[in-house]
Amino acid sequence: MRQHKLALCKEHYLEWIPAQTERFIEKYRMFTHEERVLVAVSGGKDSLSLWDILWQLGYQADGLYIGLGIDEDIGYSSESQRLTEKFAAEYRLKLHVVDVKKEYGKSIPELAQGTNRGRGKPCSVCGLVKRHVMNRIARDLGYDVLATGHNLDDEAAVLFGNTLTWSGEYLLRQAPVLAETSGLARKVKPLCRFYEREMTAYALLRGIEYIYEECPFAIGSTSIYYKELLNKLENDRPGAKLTFYLSFLEARKSGLFASQENIQAELHPCPNCGQPTSAPGLCSFCRMMTKKLTAESAETAEKK
Amino acid sequence: MVKIILRDKEYEVRPGMTLLAALKKINILPESVIATREAEMIVEDDILKDGDVIRLVAVISGGSENRYSRFVTKHKPRFSNIG
Numbered sequence: 001m002r003q004h005k006l007a008l009c010k011e012h013y014l015e016w017i018p019a020q021t022e023r024f025i026e027k028y029r030m031f032t033h034e035e036r037v038l039v040a041v042s043g044g045k046d047s048l049s050l051w052d053i054l055w056q057l058g059y060q061a062d063g064l065y066i067g068l069g070i071d072e073d074i075g076y077s078s079e080s081q082r083l084t085e086k087f088a089a090e091y092r093l094k095l096h097v098v099d100v101k102k103e104y105g106k107s108i109p110e111l112a113q114g115t116n117r118g119r120g121k122p123c124s125v126c127g128l129v130k131r132h133v134m135n136r137i138a139r140d141l142g143y144d145v146l147a148t149g150h151n152l153d154d155e156a157a158v159l160f161g162n163t164l165t166w167s168g169e170y171l172l173r174q175a176p177v178l179a180e181t182s183g184l185a186r187k188v189k190p191l192c193r194f195y196e197r198e199m200t201a202y203a204l205l206r207g208i209e210y211i212y213e214e215c216p217f218a219i220g221s222t223s224i225y226y227k228e229l230l231n232k233l234e235n236d237r238p239g240a241k242l243t244f245y246l247s248f249l250e251a252r253k254s255g256l257f258a259s260q261e262n263i264q265a266e267l268h269p270c271p272n273c274g275q276p277t278s279a280p281g282l283c284s285f286c287r288m289m290t291k292k293l294t295a296e297s298a299e300t301a302e303k304k
Numbered sequence: 305m306v307k308i309i310l311r312d313k314e315y316e317v318r319p320g321m322t323l324l325a326a327l328k329k330i331n332i333l334p335e336s337v338i339a340t341r342e343a344e345m346i347v348e349d350d351i352l353k354d355g356d357v358i359r360l361v362a363v364i365s366g367g368s369e370n371r372y373s374r375f376v377t378k379h380k381p382r383f384s385n386i387g
Contacts, residue, residue, distance in 0.1 A: 007347075196363045196364060196365070197335060197336075197338060199363075200338050200363040201338055201345065204338065204340075204345060204361065205345065212361075214365060218365070224364055228333075228336070231333050231336050231364075232333065234335045
């Protein structure tokens with residue numbers, strides 16, 4: 001780990017990652033041992049490792065798997081669900097499964113068809129549905145906090161993208177902890193200071209079986225492109241990604257941006273689902289579902 | 305020779321060089337992979353021996369709950385010049 005000027009053997013590495021995670025949880029006041037944590041688990045290396053670490057640290061962490069119905073030629077969703085359920089069974093952990101198609105009548109690729117979001121790629125619809133479901137389950141089942149497995153490379157890539165266009169609104173919302181507000185569960189990212197490479201090493205050394213294949217729709221995505229660019233920078237300047245992200249957090253803390261409270265004050269509850277939305281009226285998720293239903297009704301009437 | 309495998313691609317390098325040198329030779333960023341030999345992780349300073357089969361695990365995954373600005377999601381960058 002050139003960025004830390006640190007070399008560890010397997011045994012100490014497997015101790016170091018959970019110890020550091022606990023330090024970040026405490027440093028950013030993410031949650032306590034008394035609180036119930038819902039971990040969003042995708043079957044990938046980061047989320048399964050996060051669940052594993054929280055379990056080792058003795059937190060009350062249950063899992064949430066969202067079945068997206070992305071199978072294409074490789075059975076991506078079914079395989080990631082199988083691996084997640086296998087992990088939960090092995091550790092005897094509680095896992096909630098929400099199947100998007102069963103719940104909303106359509107899979108993610110089907111929902112994405114005909115919407116303007118993403119223009120043929122379902123990633124935008126996928127993100128919207130996942131955010132909605134994660135928040136709904138966390139609220140409905142009384143969890144104190146929702147934890148995701150975002151690592152430093154994820155965070156640095158998003159920061160890079162939003163800095164390129166100075167998207168102030170998005171920059172303001174990027175933090176290791178997004179505080180709970182009316183209708184919105186607290187969101188935390190305990191792995192936000194670990195490199196993606198460090199998390200891969202952890203999963204491999206711990207023997208965690210994760211889905212190695214990439215989501216077929218993520219191939220060629222902007223996030224991967226930015227990660228590759230940042231890795232080139234990291235290669236020449238070890239520690240550059242960490243410095244980029246930590247300097248941003250420091251700038252936020254010292255008041256470079258408006259406070260999070262000012263942003264939250266502008267949120268309105270969606271009249272349909274109750275989740276907060278930035279503009280009065282239906283939230284993006286309910287707007288998308290309403291449009292879909294209206295289009296389908298019109299199509300059925302036309303056929304008759 | 306040393307065989308290096310990354311997903312469905314195979315490369316060959318001469319034995320005697322370090323993993324770091326081999327990765328540079330085949331134009332793979334060390335930051336983007338983890339290398340294993342006989343299912344054991346190896347580090348950048350390790351010398352590759354004749355007959356070694358090195359399997360590289362790609363570390364980058366895509367998809368993120370965080371949002372980019374609308375500009376970025378609508379205007380995809382070009383990928384043709386990325387090595």
